[in-house]
Amino acid sequence: MKRILALFVLSVAPYILQAQPVDMTPLKREFELSPVLAKHFYGFCLYDLDSNRFLLGINEGKYFTPASNTKTFTLFAALKYLGDSIPGLHYVERGDSLIFWGTGDPTFLHSKLESGKVFQFLKQSNKKLFYSTESQSDEPFYRKGWSIEDYQEYYQPEVRTFPIYGNVVTFKERGGSLAVTPSYFEEFIKTSDNGNAEAFTLTRAFDTNTFFKSRAVPPRGYVNEKPFKNDVALFIRLLRDTLKKEIQTISYGKPSTYSTVYSNDTRTVLREMMLPSDNFLAEQLHMMIALQRYGKFSTAQLRKEMDAAYFSSFTDPIVLEDASGLSTYNKVSPRSMVELLLLLKGMVATVEELRHFFPAGGVDGTLKRAYSLNNGEPFVWAKTGTISSVHNQSGFIKTRSGKNLAFSFLNTNFLGSERPIRQEMVRIITFIREHY
Numbered sequence: 464m465k466r467i468l469a470l471f472v473l474s475v476a477p478y479i480l481q482a483q484p485v486d487m488t489p490l491k492r493e494f495e496l497s498p499v500l501a502k503h504f505y506g507f508c509l510y511d512l513d514s515n516r517f518l519l520g521i522n523e524g525k526y527f528t529p530a531s532n533t534k535t536f537t538l539f540a541a542l543k544y545l546g547d548s549i550p551g552l553h554y555v556e557r558g559d560s561l562i563f564w565g566t567g568d569p570t571f572l573h574s575k576l577e578s579g580k581v582f583q584f585l586k587q588s589n590k591k592l593f594y595s596t597e598s599q600s601d602e603p604f605y606r607k608g609w610s611i612e613d614y615q616e617y618y619q620p621e622v623r624t625f626p627i628y629g630n631v632v633t634f635k636e637r638g639g640s641l642a643v644t645p646s647y648f649e650e651f652i653k654t655s656d657n658g659n660a661e662a663f664t665l666t667r668a669f670d671t672n673t674f675f676k677s678r679a680v681p682p683r684g685y686v687n688e689k690p691f692k693n694d695v696a697l698f699i700r701l702l703r704d705t706l707k708k709e710i711q712t713i714s715y716g717k718p719s720t721y722s723t724v725y726s727n728d729t730r731t732v733l734r735e736m737m738l739p740s741d742n743f744l745a746e747q748l749h750m751m752i753a754l755q756r757y758g759k760f761s762t763a764q765l766r767k768e769m770d771a772a773y774f775s776s777f778t779d780p781i782v783l784e785d786a787s788g789l790s791t792y793n794k795v796s797p798r799s800m801v802e803l804l805l806l807l808k809g810m811v812a813t814v815e816e817l818r819h820f821f822p823a824g825g826v827d828g829t830l831k832r833a834y835s836l837n838n839g840e841p842f843v844w845a846k847t848g849t850i851s852s853v854h855n856q857s858g859f860i861k862t863r864s865g866k867n868l869a870f871s872f873l874n875t876n877f878l879g880s881e882r883p884i885r886q887e888m889v890r891i892i893t894f895i896r897e898h899y
Contacts, residue, residue: 485511485899487519493894494521499887503877508797509895512808512859512867518899523798524779527873530848531740532795532855533788535803537748538820540769541733542810544752551581551726552625553598555718561590562715564598565625567750567760569743570727572705573629574644576735584724586706593713594702596695600624600760604693606746608790615667617688619789620743622750624760627701629743630693632674634665636685641676647704648691654678665689672697717758730819737820737846738828742787749786762786777802788848800857800871814859814867818844821858824889830856833889837863842896845870854881856888862899870895 487509494500494507506522549570554563563585570576585592604621605611613619620630633644643649655666655675663679667689674689691697695712703710736744753765766783774781779796811817821844822828825836829847845858857871870892874884 485518489898490519490891490895491521493891497887497891499883500874503874503884505872505874506797507873508801508871510801510805510869512805512869518868520798523801524796526779526794526796527855527875528791528850528853529788529793529795529800529873530850530853530855531742531788532800532846532848532857532871532873533783533786533790533793534736534740534745535800535807535846535857536769536774536783537745537786538733538737539773539803539807539810540752540765541729541748542807544755545729545748547729548725549727549729549732550751550755551724552584553717553721553723555721556590559590560593561588562593562595562713564595564717564721565623566723567624567626567747567754568726569626569629569747570732571625572627572645574633576727576732578727580726581724582705585702586708592706592708592710593715594625594695594699594710595715595717596712597714597716598624599695600750602750602760602762606785606787606790608784608792610789610791613789614669615689617690618742620690621693622743622746623693623698624750625698626743626747627693627698627705629688631688631690631743632672634681634685634687634689636681636683639680641681641685645701645704647701648672648674652676667691734820738822740829740847742789745787746785773806774799774803789850791850795873797857797871797873800873801869804857804859804869804871808869818859821846824892833885834893837896843892849881852877854884854888856892860892860895862896864899866899868895868899 506525506527508523509519510517549568550566551568551571552563552566554561571581604623609619617631623630628645632648635642651672652674655677661679663681664677665687666675672691699710699712732744735741749762749765750760753760753762757764777799779799781799782794784790784792808817822830823841824830824834824843826841830845834843842861843858845856848855853875855873860868860870862868872888877884
């Protein structure tokens with residue numbers, strides 16, 4: 464038993480000695496007789512949060528690709544280090560000039576999270592505005608193990624030190640035409656004769672911000688987001704365009720003393736990362752944490768520190784190469800996911816506060832349509848994770864008898880849709896709800 468579990472066990476040792484054995488045979492049988500689970504590799508771990516003991520493990524020490532379960536690690540790091548508010552930018556005033564640096568904040572002009580605070584600060588300043596290129600990072604805009612083929616998919620925007628518009632172009636049908644935000648990109652849309660003339664399609668060139676739409680009319684209600692290729696020059700053009708002000712660049716090192724404009728409540732951003740499973744927010748939050756810890760955007764250093772300080776005490780070592788779960792290089796076990804959930808439990812005052820950050824089955828986020836409510840109430844709160852041949856859930860269960868359980872259910876190496884696996888997980892988690 465490693466350090467994390469030992470601390471939990473020692474704190475409740477008298478209660479564990481009095482706890483009655485739990486017959487897990489019926490649950491084991493559900494796994495053993497499942498025709499769905501028999502076709503692929505899966506792992507499962509179940510832990511009783513009230514009596515602080517493991518109840519059941521099946522391949523609990525084997526390794527899986529966590530996909531977006533990785534965001535639970537990012538949640539832990541953010542709760543540990545970010546504080547109550549998101550720093551939107553750093554700045555100093557020098558005479559008639561205002562020099563500012565990016566913090567990695569993903570919310571500036573974001574379609575869901577824009578607070579207007581950073582925008583209004585820059586807009587209302589009567590000083591000359593200078594963006595310091597010293598805030599740029601040597602980190603790549605993609606992480607190790609990301610699929611290059613997904614460069615134009617909404618869920619894989621580039622990682623940058625000063626994101627703008629969520630680093631995506633938003634296309635919406637409006638009166639039979641295509642409205643574009645930011646409007647700067649309208650001139651880069653070309654009409655293509657390729658493809659089915661009856662169906663509307665929209666693609667982006669691999670190495671430029673040229674977008675190709677088909678001749679067909681976009682269907683009513685059409686909405687699409689495409690990542691754009693970003694650099695300092697484009698960022699400045701977009702910033703000038705939205706502020707309607709002159710912005711210049713300058714190479715100016717950040718002094719030890721500077722001011723900060725805060726943009727958002729941290730909890731709001733973390734919930735938006737977790738519920739719809741937003742990869743962009745996860746990666747940018749990691750950038751922000753690294754900057755706060757080391758004064759530079761060094762996410763590899765952050766991952767190394769988090770592993771040494773917290774995750775090295777897990778029963779099974781883990782490997783993480785990003786903050787979102789897009790990387791196929793990430794490897795965790797069901798047992799390590801449960802141990803992470805135990806760490807999170809120790810960071811918050813109440814179970815309700817912990818549940819706030821996880822999709823509630825039958826209510827919201829990625830579990831809204833997965834589970835049915837029980838007497839109008841959810842009974843499972845869990846982070847999902849899905850990439851090709853991977854589908855996972857890790858989180859918390861409230862049983863009918865009142866028990867609070869933590870679980871991790873990881874699946875890999877299946878063919879076709881994840882829907883049968885999702886349905887089987889729901890069936891088994893519901894079985895736990897009803898019988899334990």
